[in-house]
Amino acid sequence: MKAAQRFYLREVISGLLLTGHHFFANMGKHLAHAFGRRDARGAVTIQYPEERRPLAPRLRSLHRLVRRGDGSPRCVACMMCETVCPARCIYIVADEHPNPDIEKMPARFDIDLGKCVFCGFCVEACPEDAIRMDTGILEFSSYSRRGMIYTKEMLMALEPAGPNGVPRSPVPIPADRVV
Amino acid sequence: MTATLADFGIAFGRVAFVMMFILNLGGLLTWVERKQSAIMQDRIGANRASIFGLRIMGLFHPLADAIKMLTKEDFLPARADRFLFKLAPFVSVFFGLVAFASIPFGDTLRVGGRTIPLQAVTLNVGILYVFAMLSLGVYGVMMAGWASANNYALLGGQRAAALMISAEIAIGASIMGVVMWYGSLSLQDIVRAQGSLLFGWIPKWGILTQPLAFILFLTAGIAATKRIPFDMPEGESEIIGYFVEYSGMKFGMFAMADFLETVVIAGLTTSLFLGGWQVPYLYEAGFRFPWGGTLGLPHLLVVLLQVGAFSLKVVVMIFLMMLIRWTLPRFRYDQAMRLGWLGLFPLAILNIVLTGAVLLAWGSHP
Numbered sequence: 001m002k003a004a005q006r007f008y009l010r011e012v013i014s015g016l017l018l019t020g021h022h023f024f025a026n027m028g029k030h031l032a033h034a035f036g037r038r039d040a041r042g043a044v045t046i047q048y049p050e051e052r053r054p055l056a057p058r059l060r061s062l063h064r065l066v067r068r069g070d071g072s073p074r075c076v077a078c079m080m081c082e083t084v085c086p087a088r089c090i091y092i093v094a095d096e097h098p099n100p101d102i103e104k105m106p107a108r109f110d111i112d113l114g115k116c117v118f119c120g121f122c123v124e125a126c127p128e129d130a131i132r133m134d135t136g137i138l139e140f141s142s143y144s145r146r147g148m149i150y151t152k153e154m155l156m157a158l159e160p161a162g163p164n165g166v167p168r169s170p171v172p173i174p175a176d177r178v179v
Numbered sequence: 180m181t182a183t184l185a186d187f188g189i190a191f192g193r194v195a196f197v198m199m200f201i202l203n204l205g206g207l208l209t210w211v212e213r214k215q216s217a218i219m220q221d222r223i224g225a226n227r228a229s230i231f232g233l234r235i236m237g238l239f240h241p242l243a244d245a246i247k248m249l250t251k252e253d254f255l256p257a258r259a260d261r262f263l264f265k266l267a268p269f270v271s272v273f274f275g276l277v278a279f280a281s282i283p284f285g286d287t288l289r290v291g292g293r294t295i296p297l298q299a300v301t302l303n304v305g306i307l308y309v310f311a312m313l314s315l316g317v318y319g320v321m322m323a324g325w326a327s328a329n330n331y332a333l334l335g336g337q338r339a340a341a342l343m344i345s346a347e348i349a350i351g352a353s354i355m356g357v358v359m360w361y362g363s364l365s366l367q368d369i370v371r372a373q374g375s376l377l378f379g380w381i382p383k384w385g386i387l388t389q390p391l392a393f394i395l396f397l398t399a400g401i402a403a404t405k406r407i408p409f410d411m412p413e414g415e416s417e418i419i420g421y422f423v424e425y426s427g428m429k430f431g432m433f434a435m436a437d438f439l440e441t442v443v444i445a446g447l448t449t450s451l452f453l454g455g456w457q458v459p460y461l462y463e464a465g466f467r468f469p470w471g472g473t474l475g476l477p478h479l480l481v482v483l484l485q486v487g488a489f490s491l492k493v494v495v496m497i498f499l500m501m502l503i504r505w506t507l508p509r510f511r512y513d514q515a516m517r518l519g520w521l522g523l524f525p526l527a528i529l530n531i532v533l534t535g536a537v538l539l540a541w542g543s544h545p
Contacts, residue, residue, distance in 0.1 A: 008518075009394065012507060019506040023219045030218070045223040 055136055055165025060120045062137040062172075063111055063150075064158035066130050072097070073156055074130035077104040081122035081131055089115035090122060106152060113140055114148035136161025139171050189295055194280075197299040200490070201279045201442050208438040208497065209241045215498070216505045248431040256328055256424045263326035268425070268432035271319030275439030278312035281305035282446045283367045285456045285486040286463075289478060297456070297486065298367060305366035306354060309447055310347065313403055316440065317343040320405070320412055320421050323433070327424035335420030338512060339405065339412035345519030346402035346409070352527030353395035356534040357385055357451050370455030374462070380469040382459045385452035391530045393452045395523050400444040401500060402519065406437055408507040409515055416509070445496035453492045456485035 029042035046053050055061070066074045077094035095107035122131050135158045142148050150172060159169040214237060217224025228239035255264065282305070285297030302308050317339055324336015358364060361372040369385075377383045386393045402409035413420035422433045449455055460468050461484060465476035476484075510518065 012503075015506045016502055019219045020502055022221065023215065023502070026218045026221060042218065042221075043223045044221050047223070 052164075052166060055138075055161070057165070059136075059165060060118045060123075060133040061161070061165070061167075062113075062135045062140060062158065063116075063122070063131055063133050063155055064135050064160070065109060065152065065155045066132060067156055072099075073105055073109070073152065074128050075106050075109060075126075076102065076128055076130070077106045077109075078127060080125040080127060084121045084125040086119060086121065087115045087117045089113070089117075109152035109155065110149050111155065112149050114145050132160070134160045135169065136165040136167040137169070137171050185293075189293070193295070193297070194299045197279055197282075197284070198276070200284070201276065201439060201446075204442050204493070204497070205275075205435060205438040206241055208441060208501075209244060209434075210238055211497070212501060212504075213237065213240065215501050219502070219505055244431070248428045251427040253427040253429065254424070258328040259424065260326040260328070263322050264424075265429070267319045267323035267326060268429045268436070269319070270322060271316055271436035272432045272439065274312045274316035274319065275436045275443065278309050278316070278440075278443045279446055280312075281308045281366055282443075282450050283370055283455060284489045285482055286371075288482050296367070297482070301367065303363075303365045303368075306358065306364050306369075306451075309366075309443070310351060310354075313440065313443065314343065314347055316436065319436065320433075323425065324412075324421040327421070329424050331418045332421050332423045334418050335412045335414065335423070338414070339421060342402060342405070342409060342411050342515060342519070345516055345524075346399045349395060349399035349519055349523035349527055350403065352524060353392045353399065353530060354451065355527070356389050356392040356530045359531070359534050359538060360385075360388055366450050366455070370450055370457060373454040374457045376469065382454060382457065384454040384457070389452065389530070389534070391526065391533075393448075395527050395530065396451065397448060397500075399519070399523055400448060401503060402515070404437055404440040404444055404500075406441065406500075407504050408509045410509055411512045411515055414509075414512075441497060441500055442493070445493045445500060448496050449489065449492040453496070455492075456489040458484050458488045461485070 026042040029040045032040035033042060068074050076097075077092055079092055079094075082088075082090045082092050089112040091108065091110040091112070092106050093108040094104045097103065097105040118133070120133055123133055137158070140148070140150075154172040157169065157172070159167075162168050214224045216222075224237060225240045226234055226237040228234070228237065228243040230239055233239075255261065280299040281302045283296070283298040288295040288297055300308075320339040321336040324332045324334070324339065327333070357369065361369045363369055363372070373382065373384050375383050377387065381387060405412050410420075413422070422430055425433060460466050461476075461481065463478075463481065465481065466472075466474040468474075
């Protein structure tokens with residue numbers, strides 16, 4: 001340690017100048033913001049529930065099941081996603097599709113989000129592009145494990161996110177959180 | 180002379196003003212601490228407490244804190260000394276509150292033939308009184324540490340005692356230079372003496388006549404408040420400290436005592452080194468500038484300006500102390516001891532010798 005550093009005062013003053021500069025610069029920006037300069041920001045804080053951080057376009061968020069034109073799921077219940085899933089959180093029951101051109105459709109398609117690791121393998125494995133993770137929804141929580149299981153109907157109701165990852169469909173609220 | 184009801188009212192008013200000043204400022208400091216640290220660190224700070232959707236920059240957070248602390252469980256450890264455990268926070272807060280009493284917040288107010296000194300108590304040994312009260316404040320901390328029947332609390336209490344001794348010595352010795360220079364132990368006299376001018380135009384504030392003492396006093400004073408960078412008694416990163424067993428409002432009182440001590444140290448620094456209630460070139464009758472101009476002001480306005488100047492200086496000092504608290508990393512226990520005994524104390528002695536030499540060379544008080 002240099003003698004100048006052992007004599008704290010100089011280092012203390014340089015530190016105070018640094019933090020003091022931050023204080024007054026940020027204070028000035030806060031004041032400018034308060035007096036109408038909307039572009040001046042004194043803090044890097046994003047005030048979360050009101051303000052959302054922009055999401056990267058490829059960020060993996062809550063799954064959704066893509067619908068066909070007639071509203072039936074695009075999924076053909078091939079079980080590829082269920083097979084590839086490392087967390088084994090997908091549960092599919094296959095059924096006949098009313099349209100003879102389409103062989104199968106899922107009768108049940110449950111994802112246990114309590115187990116899901118958001119690896120995105122299901123999206124990659126899907127031959128029909130029927131499952132995607134682009135809803136922009138990150139807020140799923142429940143008071144019980146059962147509440148973390150999202151069903152086919154919930155997943156099919158979701159829309160892809162808008163620009164900056166802003167979700168366009170409401171967060172599906174599990175039954176045990178309905179007030 | 181018989182004390183009339185008016186005398187009683189005036190005395191009460193003086194005490195009430197000081198109490199309001201220090202209590203409100205101390206209460207506001209939790210908000211200042213949150214917001215100032217946030218702005219220094221490019222954050223926004225606590226702003227969520229709201230009443231009817233009104234947030235006013237998080238000013239309701241101290242209120243929310245108080246409600247939380249009052250409604251929390253008031254825990255008493257099974258093996259604690261019940262009486263001392265309960266007494267300790269009161270001792271801490273009490274001495275923090277009364278320490279401000281002899282710090283003058285203005286000169287004298289003349290109303291209806293009376294001359295009211297703007298000071299809660301007029302003492303001719305004001306400095307000694309403030310130190311006595313500040314030193315007694317540490318008894319609350321030691322009491323808490325001992326009565327909790329907890330090893331970490333005891334360690335914290337011991338550290339508080341050790342820190343207080345090393346800080347008090349440095350404070351006392353650094354003050355000596357100021358006392359020698361202005362030749363009085365009365366804070367009011369010291370503040371009055373700082374109103375005269377050096378070389379005809381520089382106000383003779385303590386920071387100019389005793390720069391070394393100012394730095395030493397501020398360092399030791401911050402140590403006396405037990406806050407970072409001198410938070411050995413608390414040491415939240417290692418031993419949690421003397422209030423580890425406290426909860427609810429008793430814990431809140433210890434936190435409040437730290438803030439009150441911050442206000443007291445800021446007030447004392449203002450009085451000793453920043454000219455107290457002095458406004459440069461403002462005298463009894465109004466401004467009298469060194470370049471010849473004068474500006475007459477009514478007595479009441481002069482008093483208001485003085486009280487305002489004192490409050491402003493105290494607030495600036497608190498800002499500086501907060502800035503230091505949120506800038507410097509904390510000292511280790513042995514580092515703080517070394518700084519106190521091998522750094523501050525010898526320098527304070529040096530300051531006394533230098534001041535004595537200058538006074539001797541000058542002949543008398545310059």
